[in-house]
Amino acid sequence: MEIKTIADIDIKLASVSKIKDVDFETLSFGNVFTDHMLVCDYENGVWKKPSIEPYAPFMIDPSAKVFHYGQAIFEGMKAYKDEQDDVWLFRPDQNYERFNKSAVRMAMPEVPEDVFMGGLKQLLEIEKDWVKKGKGSSLYIRPFMIATGKGVVAAPAVFYRFMIILSPAKSYYSGEVKVLIAEHFSRAANGGIGAAKAAGNYSAQFYPTKLANEKGYQQIIWTDDATHTKLEEAGTMNVFFRINDTLYTAPTSERILDGVTRKSLIDLAKRENINVEVRPVLVTELVEAAQNGTLQEIFGAGTAAVVNPIVGFEYQGTYYELPKLDQPVALALKEKLNNIQYKLEEDTFGWTVKI
Ligand code: COI
Numbered sequence: 218m219e220i221k222t223i224a225d226i227d228i229k230l231a232s233v234s235k236i237k238d239v240d241f242e243t244l245s246f247g248n249v250f251t252d253h254m255l256v257c258d259y260e261n262g263v264w265k266k267p268s269i270e271p272y273a274p275f276m277i278d279p280s281a282k283v284f285h286y287g288q289a290i291f292e293g294m295k296a297y298k299d300e301q302d303d304v305w306l307f308r309p310d311q312n313y314e315r316f317n318k319s320a321v322r323m324a325m326p327e328v329p330e331d332v333f334m335g336g337l338k339q340l341l342e343i344e345k346d347w348v349k350k351g352k353g354s355s356l357y358i359r360p361f362m363i364a365t366g367k368g369v370v371a372a373p374a375v376f377y378r379f380m381i382i383l384s385p386a387k388s389y390y391s392g393e394v395k396v397l398i399a400e401h402f403s404r405a406a407n408g409g410i411g412a413a414k415a416a417g418n419y420s421a422q423f424y425p426t427k428l429a430n431e432k433g434y435q436q437i438i439w440t441d442d443a444t445h446t447k448l449e450e451a452g453t454m455n456v457f458f459r460i461n462d463t464l465y466t467a468p469t470s471e472r473i474l475d476g477v478t479r480k481s482l483i484d485l486a487k488r489e490n491i492n493v494e495v496r497p498v499l500v501t502e503l504v505e506a507a508q509n510g511t512l513q514e515i516f517g518a519g520t521a522a523v524v525n526p527i528v529g530f531e532y533q534g535t536y537y538e539l540p541k542l543d544q545p546v547a548l549a550l551k552e553k554l555n556n557i558q559y560k561l562e563e564d565t566f567g568w569t570v571k572i
Contacts (some may be wrong), residue, residue, distance in 0.1 A: 218311060218570050222342075223267060223335035230343070231271035239348050246521065247357065249388060251344045255336040255381040258365070259326050262375075267336050272382065278367045282374040283345070284495065284505055285548065288364035289416035291318040293520040294384070295355040296341055298348040301561035304341055304572040306358075307558050309334065316360060319413035320437030324373040325362055331362060337381055340411045341572045347385050352555050357386040357521065361537040370376045389453070389521040390435060395458045396451065396515070398435040398500055398532040399425070403442035404452055410474035418496060434531065436517070440500060441472065447497045454525060457477035460506045461513070478518040478554070484566060485553050500532060507537035515539060518549035524551035 227436050231252040250272050252538065257267035274441045292312045297305050313334060315529040317327040332564045337358065341348070348356040360381045366374025402425035405411020410418060416457055438456055441447040449467050450456055457466045457478040464486055469475040486493045506512035507530075515527040556562040557569060 218572060219336045220306075220309070220334045220572070223331050225266055226312055226336065226339060226357065227266060227268035227270075228339070228343075229268065229270050235365070239315065241354065241385060244385055244387050246274045246386055247384050251347045251356070251383040251385070253340060253343055254383075255340045255377045255379075257332050258327070259335065259379070260375070264326070264327075264329060264332060264379075267332050269336070269340055271416055274391075275479050276390055277363075277365055280369050281503065282364035282366055282368070282464050286364070287367050287415070287420075288323055288325060288374060289361065290323055290325065291359060291361035291414055292316045292319075293414075294358040294360070295520055295558070296348050296358060296383075297355050297558045297560075298345075298350045300350070300351075300490075302558075303320050304348050305558070305560060306337075306570045306572065307353075308477050308568045309337070309482065309570055311480075312360070313441040314413060315475060315477075316362075319415060319433075320362065322413040323415055325364065325377060328360075328362065328379050329365065331432075338385065338572055340381055344383055345572075347383065349385065352559055352561075353387055355558075357384045359384065366524065379450065381437060385523070389519075390525055392435075393436045394517070394525055395433065395439045395497055395530045395536075396436045396527050396530045397429040397432065398438050398448070398503075398530055399440045400436070400445055400533065401441075403445075404437075404449070405438040405484075407471050409471065412458070412469065412474060414474065419452070427450070432531070438530065442568070446500055447501060448475075448500060449473050451517050453520030454522045456507075456527075457482065457516050457518060458498055458503060459514040460502070463494055463512050464546065465494050465498045467494065467497055468495050476519055477530075478523065481554060481566075481568065482518050482524070482550050485550055486546075489549075489553065490549075492562040502531055503530075504537070512537075513540060514545050514547055516545075541543045
């Protein structure tokens, strides 16, 4: 895949760069942003000329629908730098496709490919010094769209803004991740917006996650809303379970996000001859495997989190600790994935795209 730049774009560069003030070694996720952002407005059925501008706050009407009805979607991607100083994206077509699926589900306009991909390419060319070399360093890319149209009538807006902002990143989680299995709260329901990367899917998790944090858990593993018997995803990441030598992960559905890292890990695991079963995983299976010692690993997979081992889980008031393994599959898969992303091994899947 080759990404083409946009011919018709306004570029206004920042007069000074903030880069020299940033300590790239001690970054906490998502707090520092680069010097520029991409902006493209949609008005009455037409996408306007995109622009790259200095990163800055902007004005928006207090009645804009994003504030009242949460018409907002986003994506999470990363750019990586190889040893030759070239910048690479990982499966950007998947994020673009999912972004527009989210847009359709939220009654928002689809973003043209030249604006999303071409705009991103031009933004990254300007900001390439913010992509640091070395495994673990990346530039997190946050494309998003909000309804800027005025008026508190509960109907889709006619004005939207698509933007891309960039944030240099190290790891998402610092320290061990313990999870609570959801028994009451739900992330999504059939027929709802769980498969869309809609802002509301994330804010709806804040309160139950805050309660989980108070009990010492960093995340919740969501279960299906109807029966709370099937393990679904962890909200910031999809989840994998290893029982004996088989990896299990839930199939994507109307309730579960079709994660790019998730599907890449499934393909990588298959290539490495690891048994992978994509099927509903029951909470009872997990508890039984933890009790009889066959549960080896649980890990999350997502763009921001990459592959994140989970050290234990609580269900119905009992905490189950996972074994500490010398050679966890999670870390082996993470290494294979990173090697492809940082161009340290041949990308036989054709996933990486040069900027
Ligand atoms: C990502 O992994 O890119 C996400 O969008 C998750 C987000 C909560 C950081």
